[in-house]
Amino acid sequence: MERSPIHRVSVADQVASNLRERVLNGELRPGTSLHEIPLAESLGVSRNTMREAVRILSLEGLVKRNIHRGIAVAQLSLKDVHEIYHVRRLLEMQAILAAKTPDPDLLRQLRTGLEQYEKAVRARDWVAAVNHDLRFHRLIIRFLKNDRLEDFYQKTIGELRMGMVLVDRRHDDPGMLVPVHRRLYQLLIAKKLRECTEILARHLDDSESRLCRVLDDHLAGNSSANHGPEAKARSVRKVRSAGKVRSVARVHD
Amino acid sequence: MERSPIHRVSVADQVASNLRERVLNGELRPGTSLHEIPLAESLGVSRNTMREAVRILSLEGLVKRNIHRGIAVAQLSLKDVHEIYHVRRLLEMQAILAAKTPDPDLLRQLRTGLEQYEKAVRARDWVAAVNHDLRFHRLIIRFLKNDRLEDFYQKTIGELRMGMVLVDRRHDDPGMLVPVHRRLYQLLIAKKLRECTEILARHLDDSESRLCRVLDDHLAGNSSANHGPEAKARSVRKVRSAGKVRSVARVHD
């Protein structure tokens, strides 16, 4: 995974990458408040460098800065989840439609990715499975052949992953989604793009409502444990996006 | 334009805003190399604060950092322009299609904005005219009701404006575009959304090819004056995106 050119990245960027990874892994859970000095010392860098790194993360939406009050790992609201899935639907469906003359190499990557996905599920390796799931969707975005859209999509997925670290893996079976992905791939190579977008839309709607349920339970669950400054009427019991979701029924099988 | 809550913004953010404005105004032209110490002293802030501000701008794509080599105001390539217009077409057309049940307040803003646009053109105030042009499109994006998409659009338009500061205002008539915008507005309130997107697509294609022409001339023109580190075979004479543009003919009148 190393590039042949020399590493040549600034320390601040490396620190940012380190933090980003830890946030997306769930090691730093949403709501965790971060203190500059301990963080800087833990990585052996100065406070200024750490501040630059934190600035990067905050512009990516992974941490929230409250001036003079500190920084905390961002926490997704239901509105955030809804927005993010709106973005996903829009970009991924457009990407499918842009696959009329798909890059053969991309199709190959999609196929091998799918195989690895299935293998990970068979091995009960949920972490790898989720990664392959997200990678599949990221590859789809490549059909757009637009670096800006790809970066934006990636940034958005990053925010989403912060919400996904909350889902209890024991109550959620990532392998469940393999058949949908296989179907998407088959429709894609069969050039049935319209139908492919329909399946994709339902897949995303399904995914959204499931995440919303988990998130809603979570917000209602530890409202006392959460000492953050957002004790508003946020933990609505009613699943907010349920009305917008076209189909909550399981898609596959 | 001041919010009622107290100013409470960090100095670094204010410095970033200052630089951003100057870049988008064209006061700091693309390719200009920026030096931290003079910049910091000119605004009366420390070098660290200036570095934070520059970090912000670089993540917005307005300046490019070359490690140990300095920073420079970013310069759009033809590929960048093509990508940006791809983004615009995608988002703006989807926004139009999302205007089936439009917010009345938004429609009103669109109308008054259009009137101010026309007034600015009659007053030969090209700067205001261009601003009203861009504002019209930004309002359209609001139909999507999605902060993330709106932010991304705004960031992308920011990059585009950096390319637009190169166009020679004497050879370009911003008033020319008023009729198209009026037409878009009329189709929008008439709920002829499909037709509206068609006009919009042609408008954007037209705008793209015109900007590409200007940019291409510019890149070819001062290849000697440009001491930047990108002396590649970048100044292709052939307008790269001409093949993709559906219609170069004037849209209005």
Add this chain to the structure above:
DNA sequence: TTGTTTTCAATTGTTCAACACTTGACAGAT
């Protein structure tokens, strides 16, 4: 007890001065 004011420690925002590291250019040697 309850509500208000004061104090204070903790943390962030900002500055400053120094040093390490890279780079581009220039001068001298071949």
Add this chain to the structure above:
DNA sequence: ATCTGTCAAGTGTTGAACAATTGAAAACAA
């Protein structure tokens, strides 16, 4: 003319300091 070593300029990073703000405890008043 080409190569090589030197060097000034500029960026990357550090550590320490001070200013500004906040949250909450402590002191006070009703």
